[in-house]
Amino acid sequence: MTHRLRRSAALLAALAAAPLSATTTASAAPAEEARVLTGALADGAAYRLEVPPAWNGTVVLYSHGLRFPGEDNPPETAASDASRQWMLDNGYALAGSSYAGTGWAVEEAVDDQLGTLDAFTARVGAPTRTIALGESLGGLVTTALVERHPERFDGGLSLCGLHAGGPALWDSYLDGAYVLRTLLPESGAVRITGVDDPLGNLDAAQRILSDAAATAAGRARIALAAAVMQVPGAVDPLAPFPADAAGRAAARLAWMTESFPVFAFAERGELEARAGGNPSTNVGVDYERMLRDSEQRSDVRALYRAAGLDLDDDLATLAAAPRVAADPVARTYLSAHGGLTNAPAKPLLTLHGTADGLVPSSHERAYAERAGRPELLRQAFVDRPGHCTFTSAEIVSAFGALQERLDSGVWHVKPAFLNQRAAELGPELNTGAGIPVAPAFVRHHPLAFPRA
Incomplete structure (x- = not known):
């Protein structure tokens, strides 16, 4: 990738998640480091598995966003450093692949993420619960995984996903x-x-x-x-x-x-x-x-x-x-590698910004209006500009709401509840670029998607 496209990609990242998620860190280190396992799939995609000492039996499969051709393409296991550390500290195992291709790599991503789950089972053991989690293009991949392979997943959390398809x-x-x-x-x-x-x-x-x-x-x-x-x-x-x-x-x-x-x-x-x-x-x-x-x-x-x-x-x-x-x-x-059925067979929680210029929140309305099983779908919104500009606390709060739905069968996603939960996570997770950022879950009614 040339310097100009690198510069454009860097600018895009600066407008997106990096200021609020990727730069945060957790203050409480685990007593013992997580076990890290790496490897490669048959198509060349790299994978990474992270297993905490006191694994609770749940694995979270993370799907990363679009990477431009020529851009570095390592496997990732979480949307931010702080949310990753919180999950490991709380007993969740993490997994993710690089995908075998860059760009619009939905075709490769679905297969490689399933292959990463197979590698986890072979090298660590069969999980008792599997959660799909991803952002942006990875949010689309997350929803596709839950829709197409409900036998492999218990639920999904899709961040800033491309849900109009x-x-x-x-x-x-x-x-x-x-x-x-x-x-x-x-x-x-x-x-x-x-x-x-x-x-x-x-x-x-x-x-x-x-x-x-x-x-x-x-x-x-x-x-x-x-x-x-x-x-x-x-x-x-x-x-x-x-x-x-x-x-x-x-x-x-x-x-x-x-x-x-x-x-x-x-x-x-x-x-x-x-x-x-x-x-x-x-x-x-x-x-x-x-x-x-x-x-x-x-x-x-x-x-x-x-x-x-x-x-x-x-x-x-x-x-x-x-x-x-x-x-x-x-x-x-x-349509085959980017279209959605709008019929998740397992609980799916989506999280979207109210002022996203790359993937407007109307994507969520388009998905909800065609949802085949609306009782399995809930949508939460953060009132903040940018693409995928969630704090680690907001990601963890939404993740917690999905876990409660799986445990109790009840959704608790009212903005006031999620904001309180995020605030209680402390200042380390409620920051962006070193600046305190208050939780901003809000009731939001997206516009109709401009295209049928």
Whole structure:
């Protein structure tokens, strides 16, 4: 991976979980170190098993998020150092694999995670309870594991998962890229599908977006693209939500110029290569209706007025522009390796941020509206900007709620209860980048997902 994509990936990580989860540590060390076992699966994926001295019989299988091609790809066993240590200190064994591939590696991940469980049984022993846990792309993998292999799992905790499914996610990314490519000057040099040079395409997109962000007209059109994707008006997980239109516009601009291009204009190339073509479509999409249904429509109209642009003219341009059809083979691949049945056969708890610009909380509503067994599903939300920006205390609190559901058959996921439980875990787990962060579980009603 070149320096530019490394820099983009690092920026994405800075906007995501690292400030609130990965840098935290636990204060209480176990009396005896956990036993660590490593190895490799038949396809080359590495795995890691961690077993505490007083193992309680439960193993937690952790599925990590997307890693870009060329990025380091070690196995991981937890979403953060502090949540990992808490689980080991409380008797939980941990397991996880690297997956045999990077990028949209759902196909490899499902098989490799099951293989890691087989390795755990062979080297440690059969667990009495198995929990799937993962974040972002790993959240999608977690839900897929619970849906497809209920005989192997007792329950799942999915963090910031892609629960509208892979086809819907990439259709939405296509919407944003399509609006930008259609309306921004000089954007014809950027490919929104058929990406055969991901790094070159990303370079071109970032230059065009940087130029556009420097003008009122460009900022207005970027805001329109953000609106059809439901990009939130907040981005900094350690700052208050912006209270004014200018602050919301600046946050959406940051999402669209810093994080979004890495996926829409670079990672799409990796996805297309493994899928055998373009899996996304916007045939029949009415962007005027999508804006009309968006809570951002007044902000977009204000930016258009300030730029002296006619929004209706741009909407007419979008309506008249040629649409993009999906390659049927590629669409089938993405549906098979990224689609969900929405019917978990074991208890599933999802945790999502209210202001996630990469995977908006409407993904959870899309999943809930199609849930085949709603009594097995509960959804919790944290009121904080960013993608996967949970504190270790919030992760542990949600994990505890899932364990109680498995033990008693009753869900205890009211925000006040979860906030109290997280606060009681102490300051070491309630931090981000060394700064105290209060638990932020909240009642939240996501918007409808913009795509059917």
